[in-house]
Amino acid sequence: MTADEEDEMEDPDGEADPEGEPFSFTAAEADRGERLDKLLACGLDGLSRTRIRSLIDQGRVSSLGRTIADASLRVKPGQTFDVLVPEPEPALPVPQEIPLAVAYEDDDLLVIDKPAGMVVHPAAGNADGTLVNALLWHCGDRLSGIGGVRRPGIVHRLDKETSGLMVVAKNDLAHGGLAAQFADRSLSRTYHAVVAGVPSPARGEITGDIGRSPSDRKKMAVVAGGKPALTRYRVLKAFGTWASLVECTLATGRTHQIRVHMTHVGHPLIGDPVYGVRKNGIRGASRGIGPGAASARARGLPEPVRDAVVALDRQALHAVALRFNHPRDARPMQFESELPLDIQRLIGSLESI
Structure with a gap:
């Protein structure tokens, strides 16, 4: 790699x-x-x-x-x-019978609809129960080895608490072809996010180099000397002035890119426990809503809406669409995924504002 x-x-x-x-x-x-x-x-x-x-x-x-x-x-x-x-990395991953939501599968690849809460591959602190463990059970030895023994078949990743579509390579031909499409930006990934406030203008681009935060090594941030990153967005629906449903398309794929970029422009994702909490760390009814004014506005929301926000125990981010050319014969492939129930419930509550 x-x-x-x-x-x-x-x-x-x-x-x-x-x-x-x-x-x-x-x-x-x-x-x-x-x-x-x-x-x-x-x-x-x-x-x-x-x-x-x-x-x-x-x-x-x-x-x-x-x-x-x-x-x-x-x-x-x-x-x-x-x-x-x-700490030393865990032992090599082993097959585990974990259910997978398979959107598509052939001899070269499969497209998975990953649930929130699932880690993609084993690492310190997450030795098993990962997507790789499930894939090893589902595919046996029919997975690309390019990603290494700890992440066979993995071409790209999603955050643990981000749900949605991922493509997995079953062989080296597929892995190489998909990786090339990531590199030349011809593979398209689209996400839906519920964010605090309403971005203005309603359609635009967010740029800003992303790297490790100088004040907190566990977080990413827009920093000088980071890796170039570009996120395109458009507002799909506004819920008053307090929140909105936003579509984001990645032109690059940096760690936490959408979460970092949206926070950078003042519209953190609702429910985000890393980038969405207020600077003083207070949680409670405004947990994960966003810093500053966004958290203050939450206190004026109807109680059912506040309850729906608190009930969302992860960032409101879902990979809704994935488009690429099949690595074997170049035929166009397109997949879409419905928003999961927890984000649907949040949106339904926000629509009452």
Whole structure:
């Protein structure tokens, strides 16, 4: 898998990186001007320079509580760097008889309608019960190996609490063909989201490079030096001025892209526990609605609407459409998925505003 292909994959877990073993290292006078990755690789036993760079990319290196995102940073004497090394990865995934909602299947691929709450592949903290475990049971050894032994067949990902359509490769031909379509943007993914407020204009584009938040390594943010990201949106329906149903199409596939971009422009997703809570962390009746004015407006909503918002225990985001050309014969493939019941109930309540 190339780096570009990896960029097009969305984070499966989303909410928090697993904790691990912490290490600290303080730069001496002789280390002045040394690159950070080289310094840490020399100073910490058992961690190669490549491994250090990977940990930096994951937001696991910090100094004075601030996440360090630049492996080439030139260090100064007296600087202390904290490195959090994750626990060892779980054992290889095993087949598990977990029901799958299969929208389409042939000898090369299958399209899955993933439910909210399902992690895509095993990782620390989610050793089993994942989509990969279910696929291994469903497909046996008929899955592409390009994604590696821990995520066979996985061409792209959805956050754990994001529901909707995913395509899975059964062989390397399909995997390579689908990955190429991700890379050249010919594969189209469309999402529906319920957001706080009503974006203006009603149709537009959101740009902003996305990378690890400098203040919280568990979150992504629009940051200088991040990876370029573009989200196209249009408002499908407004619920007064308080909320709206928005259609989003990804031109890129960065981690948490829709959630980060919509929050960046002041319209966080309803129910989002990471990007939607108020800055002071208060939850309760306004849990996950959005920062600042959006949370304040929630207190004036009718009680049934507030109850519907509180009842939604995940971000209101669903992958509703997936379009690509079949990797074997290039025939156009198009799939659509209805909004799940929890988001339908939320919309039904908002329509009473």
